[in-house]
Amino acid sequence: MSNAVAQHAESPQLLSHFDDLQQQDESTKLGMWTFLATEVMFFGGMFLAYILFRWLYHGGFAVGSNELIMPAGFINTGVLLVSSLTMALAVDEAKLGNHKSVVRFLILTMILGSIFLGVKAFEYITDYHENLIPGLNFHPEHLIEELEKSGNMEDLPHVKLFFVLYFAMTGLHALHMVIGIAVLAVLAYLIFKNKFADGATVESVGLYWHFVDLVWVFLFPLLYLIDLNHKP
Amino acid sequence: MTKPTAHHPEIGGHHSHRPLYFKIFAALMVLLFLTVGAAELNLGELNLIAALGIAVVKAALILLFFMHFRDSDHLTWIVGLATVAWFLILILFTLNDYNSRGLITSMPGK
Structure with missing residues (x-):
């Protein structure tokens, strides 16, 4: 009992309902892992x-x-x-206590995330001009012509279904990127203002970011790659 | 900045993993080029297997090293492996259902 009191006295960031910092940090990370498990099921339905x-x-x-x-x-x-x-380097620096480097790497991560969203926006705009967006303007003339020529017009609704899933999956992923960038911004600001220095929290945000990357690692081959040689 | 109150169980004992992260990143980039290269070749059914196989290896590298799953405690392993198990139930059981529809054409009593 007196030991716990001493623990709390010497670590102001130790919350009252935890025994020590290790337990607190492990709980923080476990909470994020559990959230990611629900995210796997969320994306899983779409996959x-x-x-x-x-x-x-x-x-x-x-x-x-x-x-x-x-x-x-x-x-x-x-x-x-x-x-x-x-x-990963930001988390590494957080564990070493180099707050300036943490902020620098978080900002770099945010810039890279924004580049991703920029490229994604370019793709969506191109799809819009090619009339490939179901529900908005799905009438891709060149595709319909091609399908008519090859006698595969019955495939057209399935092409549409592909684009429904494409926009749902990449859109949900992009939403996760936007949220991730916002969270990184808040985290970087708090660390910069010296209000916040918890390594476990930086690591938890890192877990989320890596997870969003991981989803893309599967989206890219499934959506873009596996049928490159399957020309009708 | 490095006040002792910022003490973390891994601080003090923590040494930078930076060289490891660069190695993992290099491996991920090699795999990225490999997967695009493999997709350009016409391998038939193998295209799908190669693409998904490389994706699983990339995911494993990110999970084990960037997400420190390798160094996580047992409780985290249980959450992680349960997630994979539930995801596989979702995918495999549903595919099994669709794949086996119509297989039984004559059922006694029907």
């Missing part, structure tokens, strides 16, 4: 829909996939991997 419908309607999905700008997806994967590196 399931994609896997299932690609299997059922492979022709239409291959046509849709070939409409995407693969180099943009490639660049974005690279950008996200670099951002994961800078995030």
